[in-house]
Amino acid sequence: MKKLSVLAVVAATCALFSAYSQAAGGEIAVIVKSANSNYWQNVQKGATAAMGNAKGYTMTLQGPAAESAIADEVNMVENAVNRHVAGIVLAPSDPDALVPAMKKAWEAHIPVVLIDSMVSDSGKQYYQSFLSTDNTKAGELCAKAMIEAVGQTGKIAIMSYVPGAGSEIGRVGGFRKYIETHSKLQIVGPFYSQSQMATALNQTTDVLAANPDLKGIFGANEPTAVGMGRALQQSGKSGKVAAIGFDGNQDLQGFVRDGTIRAIAVQSSYQMGYKGIETVVSVIEKKPVQKQVDTGVMMVNKQNLDSPEAKNVLY
Template sequence: MNYTKKIALSLTAAAFAMVVSPAFAAGGEIAVIVKTTNSNYWQNVQKGAAASAKDAKAYTMTFQGPASESAIADQVNMVENAVTRKVAGIVLAASDPDALIPALKKAWEAKIPVVLIDSMVSDAGKKYYQSFLSTDNEAAGEQSAKALISQVGKTGKIAIMSYVAGAGSEVGRVGGFKKYIEANSKLQIVGPYYSQSQMATALNQTTDVLAANPDLKGIFGANEPTAVGMGRAIVQAGKAGKIVAVGFDGNEDLKNFVKDGTLYATAVQGSYSMGSLGVKTVISLIEGKKVPAFVNTGVVIVTKANVDLPEAKNVLY
């Protein structure tokens, strides 16, 4: 059973057994709180959230995130402040699986419905939110590994450039990637290395990995800033087209890296859908309606072959 199926099964009873009584009449502020506002990925989440909020005339939306994904205490404060000002609902992408739980408990005690997007919290917090919308990160990691193996084969050396150790999305995504590689090839894995979702850090780490491993056949960058830094390092090292690189997420830089051959592929999440469906789901909860425990927002593997086709254009940002 994969990671997401386990989540869905563990949440189903809680999500459907718990009746969320609206704390307010329909309407009010929906607080969308993400891991950072300094990323095109999260800005695309904002676009989706804003579109749904615009359609829901009785509601207003606020959008917040820390300066970086590693500023976890700042995100905790944002959630606590939203509870204090008695928002109608919260849509949250949790930067840490444990640190946000006390703040989520406060929301639950205040009868403020919470929808998680992108990243899970640990089991201790499962009673404090009502729905989780995300990529099936384990499956996405597997798809990324398949794309890499299709080009490098089943022997040799590859590297993993990851982001924040222990983040819910990272555990599933990088775990799924490694699990597939180990089960289906004899590839040796170097890393993972953790960029803390800082592009410059990923660039420096990738530069060092390429220099220390001249026989490297492939490399995986597990989120947007990490993959962008990885791509830039590959270009600077003169390795574009000489090493098979697979990224994750789909901003303009990554799209261009696919087009020019720096990346063989990038796995692009439905970030717009996360924002859009996150707001729609929390509105349903505010209005006392039942919602699914888990919604898989999916990924598309974007390569030169499909980068200009609708299936890729609908998710690139």
């Protein structure tokens, strides 16, 4: 009996690790933080392009109406598991809330590849690879640009997005730590827009009014930075308050071109989508993948805005 029990455990373990490769092909579910953002639409472009090389697979893409609609994203992952998809490419909007749904995927032998944001340590066994910007380094680059713009003293503000999101923790944390370590700048905030442009516009307007001596301001993701830029223009502070933004849609490119924003840190969201599909297909087909992949970031300003390198990441 003991020998049979050991054999049964070995067989079950082998089945678990080979399950991903049993049947190549099928649906790949790409689930992002929001369907209403150029950033995530650029992820979709990359994923769609990669599907051209993924023979036998189909792709679906979903995202909640807003990045703060975390429960909706959890439901999307659970529904994908219930559909028995071949694999999931996931941008988790919350480091903890998505872990139980990821566990369900793991228990169903459905591989999960994370993009953009990490989950908490409790979820690390439930994904096979993580592709993202090194958000801490990106935050540090933005802080360096800020210090170059405003100097070592004075007051700056942080306009953030969803508190607790994996990318937000690294990005804003990296920015704040670098500022505190390498300058004597006073930080106002952070203020959280919930990734809503209109909220960021109103918050920035209030911050500018309450702090007439503000020397600089950092907008930490696309909708937040766009709202920040519009508030600077509407308040007549364009070019007077040094602004650093994040991400690279058409609005932000326009702000860089007209001087409203000095520089933007641009992630390769296209590469996240493209490599996300490539990676999940590799897992399904039992090919080796890296546990973590840095998809890079580029600081774009008026001087390099029209360069080939910038055009490869702007969208």
